[in-house]
Amino acid sequence: MATLFPDTMPRLTPRAALATAAGAGVLSAALILWVIGDTAVATGFLAAAIVLGGALVAWRALAPEPPAPGPAVDWQLVRTLAQESDDAIAVTDRAGRLVCANDRFEELFGGLSAPPGLPVGEAGVGALAAAGRAAWRDGRARVEHAEVAGRAIYFDVLRAGQRQDLLIWRAASLMGSDSGRALAEALTGSLGRRLAESGIMAALLTPDGRVIAADPVLRMRAMGHADAAVEGADFARFLITDERGLIRFEREGRDGNPLRLVQVPFSDIDGAPILVALLDEDEAPVSLGSGAAAHIRTLVQLMPLGIALVDRDGRFIEMNDAFIRAAAVDRDAPPLYPGDLVVREDKAAVADAVRRFAGGGAAHVTDIAVRLRDLPEEPVVLSIAGARGLGDAAVVLSLKENNEESRLKREVAQATKMQAVGQLAGGVAHDFNNILTAIIGHCDLMLMRHSPGDSDYDDIQQVRNNSNRAAALTRQLLAFSRQQTLRPQILQLPDVVSEVSNLLKRLLGEMVTLEVRHGRNLGPVRADPGQLEQVVVNLAVNARDAMAAKYPHGGGKLMIQTRSATTAEIRRRGPDVMPVGEYTALEISDTGSGIAPDALPKIFEPFFTTKEVGKGTGLGLSTVYGIVKQSGGYIFADSKPGQGATFTIYLPVHASGEPVAPRKAAPKAKPAELWGTGTVLLVEDEDMVRAVAERALTRQGYTVIAAENGEIALELIEQHPRPDLLVSDVVMPAMDGPTMARRIRLRYPDLPILFMSGYAEEQLRRSIDIENVAFIPKPFSVQQLAEAAREALGQQG
Incomplete structure (x- = not known):
């Protein structure tokens, strides 16, 4: 560290500075006159010396005082002070480097690693990193629970230093905090005296049997004096055991009263202290007065573990x-x-x-x-x-x-089950979409041959309408299985809620109160705004029905709140269910009839409903679940029968720096003319879908070459001239669509490609590393296929 020296030049007043300059000029002029004997030269030199010297000295005299350097940090003193603490203490700088630590820190963590890189597990490291960021921002942070070598500890983090450029990390055992410390103080204080008056001996021990605190009667019996210091002593050394297994105080010998040792459970955390009580083994039990009994109740209330007396x-x-x-x-x-x-x-x-x-x-x-x-x-x-x-x-x-532990187990099991059900639902929906594509396509082709007055027209239209209803159900199944097509944008949750508020007021009616609250400084999220609106509407409709059941004549309140989720709130959910990070929460709660405990674990499952037959498909909440999960978020339901329900949605904060998108994107213009020309290579393994697509494209003026798989398509490419468009299914046996398309693109690099599939577009695009491809989801109508082909060819009308 550089050493700064103080300025030793005296500070002069302006008059003293000028006098000094004049004196120096006279002496210089006299010297010149004596040497050369020229009066004019000596006089000129005298004037110049006075002017220059006076100006220099005046500038020096009038110059501002230099700022005094700040005091240097005496790290030796800091470490000496840290050594006096029983807690592990470390200091890090802005760069995260460890600049000071006491021996307790090195002993506890097995070395001198800088926080958060300590051996506290992946979740603990994440919690320490978040606490460090919070301390830099807020000045102080705390990690309530971490584990090192099976021992429960907590951390306090404090920003300090003259320039607030240091973090102080203090780690201490949970056994020494809160309830453990309170119990130790109580045993050495008034509660210990009351227990002693009743003849009850109690001590608080470390896991290795060292005494933390003891009441006076135990000190008297074990050491001979009620004020004897027993802290840190080995508790087992106070006792002896005879041949019959009876326990006595070693100080009283074999003639002393036998003792009964009772270990009271204190905490299930490793490293927590142990509370023991010693009772004299008399023929008749000791009878306590009402005052002592009250202190026993106080002792029981201090236990963090559930204790009851019978x-x-x-x-x-x-x-x-x-x-x-x-x-x-x-x-x-x-x-x-x-x-x-x-x-x-x-x-x-x-x-x-x-x-x-x-x-x-x-x-x-x-x-x-x-x-x-x-x-x-x-x-x-x-x-x-x-x-x-x-x-x-x-x-x-x-x-x-163990309510929290049980809840985490149930949520992990539920998440695993939902994932398996989602995979099954997605597969069923994909196969069903192929069937619906064929049904809807054939209906469109038949409607082209019939006019509205024909006898068969209405029947065909009815089949088509029912097929579209079935297609809507498959879209809900795909939403649940996280395989639907989303159009994610960077947006703010309050904008989504505001957009749908007017619709909610109409859905809820005048008798239900809608209350909306928005938090401040919410982080942006990346999601499909239309799908998020569907989430809010579905939850609001369910809440409306629940409140209608509770208030037959109208009433109830629906509350929608957006807020930033705290780290402690996320940590309570458990890392196995929800990783620690930054989330924006959307909370929708009602005052309805609530959800029965046996139904709560099943509400997100497809086709599960508590409504009457014909009043619900059981896909509303499963759709909500799928949309939230596909958006990278998490959803939890909390309810008690008769007290309403609360659905909390956590969406990860998007921190890429991209601007928040406008709420509504302009609709894409559809081609006015669907008629086309050219050759289309159609590849589809499902015969019924291939037949419909071939007839639909032929009716629009295209020449269609059909293939039932990728291998045959490659053979047709060799036999025929270059096609104008490739229309292909994505998932096919043997060779899938993307593999075949890459092979064809080697021969025709600029060939337009239109993929069709029942799976989500963004899910497929992650596995399709091909540029300039279009996509159409199944099921589709004849007109939608014609529009997609026209757009892929770039023949906009």
């Missing part, structure tokens, strides 16, 4: 908030017995286990797999242990709150 009659006497959440208990009407929590089939097993532990007939903790009455879909583990010395409590129940 008396000898099998009735609940206390349950903490974690247990209430895990068991889905109604706070206003709590159950009386543990059996009331589970389904009917599990009541007997739970009641029998509680009775055995309450009577002292069981000595170890027992785990029972049960299904909760209000959450019967997923089994949970209920841990049961006996309790002595806890007043009226005879049994301790522990229930892990």
Whole structure:
């Protein structure tokens, strides 16, 4: 680092500067007069010296003070301060380089790697990178959970430095934060004193058995003094075991009272502390007063794991908030017995286990797999242990709150099932599109031979209309299977909602209130605006029907909100379901009748509907699901019966820098004249589609050469002159359309090509690396095929 020296030249006033210059001039003139003896020269030199010297000294005197350099960072001092912390601390600069770290950081992460490149797993690295960006932007960020070597930790990130060009990363174990720290403080504070007065010995231990905190009575029994320091000591060294397996304090020897050691589950996170209680093994259990019982309840409430206490009659006497959440208990009407929590089939097993532990007939903790009455879909583990010395409590129940884990498992399983169903639906729709192409095409050809007055005209028209309805169903199936043709644009979600708002007001009617809210600074998304409008309309129609069922005489409210999704919100969804990133959310909620729990996992499946027969096809939500998924997004449904439903759509923010497209693109002009000339090479493996296409193109004036596969098409190219247009199916056996087209383009590089397929255009274009090709989706009519051929040939009328 360069060293800056201060300026040592004295600062002069203007008068002193001029006096200095005059003195220097007199001395110089006297010297010249003495040397050369010429008075005129000496006088001129004196005047010039006064002017130049005075100007120079005055400029120096009047010049501004140079800015003082900022103080240099003393990294040795910073590292010394960091060493005093029990947490892992590191400092990085703007370039992401590690400039300082304490020994705890190197020990915890096995080296001196710069965040976010730490051994915390792929999801953890992503969370750290996002936190770093947030800290540079907002000044502070936090990562609530990460894991290193099976240990749960959290990170605090702070922007610092004189020029705000440094990030301070602090990592600490979850066992030392929040509930763990609160419990440790409580044991060494008033709660510990109350427990001591009741004769209860409690200690909080690290996973390797070191003491974090202990109450006074345990300190007295183990060390001989209530204020003895036991923090960091090996807890096992305080105890001895005799030949009968009885536990006593080592200090009291074999004549001391035998002890009962109870380990209370504290957390299911690896590395979390362990809470143990020591109770004297007397013939009669210790009876606690009402004051001590209140402190026992406080201790239970501090547990982050679901804990409940049951008396000898099998009735609940206390349950903490974690247990209430895990068991889905109604706070206003709590159950009386543990059996009331589970389904009917599990009541007997739970009641029998509680009775055995309450009577002292069981000595170890027992785990029972049960299904909760209000959450019967997923089994949970209920841990049961006996309790002595806890007043009226005879049994301790522990229930892990795994709602989030179960939800993630269900969503992953649902996503896998939906993908398999989508592949099946897409294959069915593709084959059905070939059949509909033939039906619609033959209807068009027959209608050309009949006038509206003919007896067969109406029948043919009816067949054609029904075929078009079937084609609409296949388009919905293709939407669900993410194989429909989209026209994505860079757009803002509020623009899409505004475009469709007037239509929604007409669909909902005057009795339903429509409320629209838009967040600020929303990121643009890349999607098909028309398909997004269909998503909003489908969800709004379903909401309208749900509110009509709840409010027969009218009423209800539909709320549409656009907002930026937070990183914490995305992380709660789980990386297996939704990767961490930047998303813009579209949330549509209603106040209708809600969705039944057994129907909620199935609502996006094709042909699943809860409506009456004839009032729904069951493809509305499956279409929504497919459009969102094909646009790269995610959709989630949350509902409780009678409380409405909320559909949340997350679309990834598009950050390419492309401008947001205008809402409506100008429609493409259709050729006025469909008649054409020239030779068309038609390649289609389905006989019925090939026959319709050949007749349709022939009627429009083209000479058609038909081939049933790619190999025959290549032979016809060798036998006939150059065709004017190649019309080909994409998916064919043996040789597919793109492979055949590339072979033909080697012979005729500028040959126009028109592909036809029942799959999505953008899906096919990713696999077709051929330039200047046109596309027409199946099913198509005779007129649509003629228009596509005319446009491909460039013969615009």
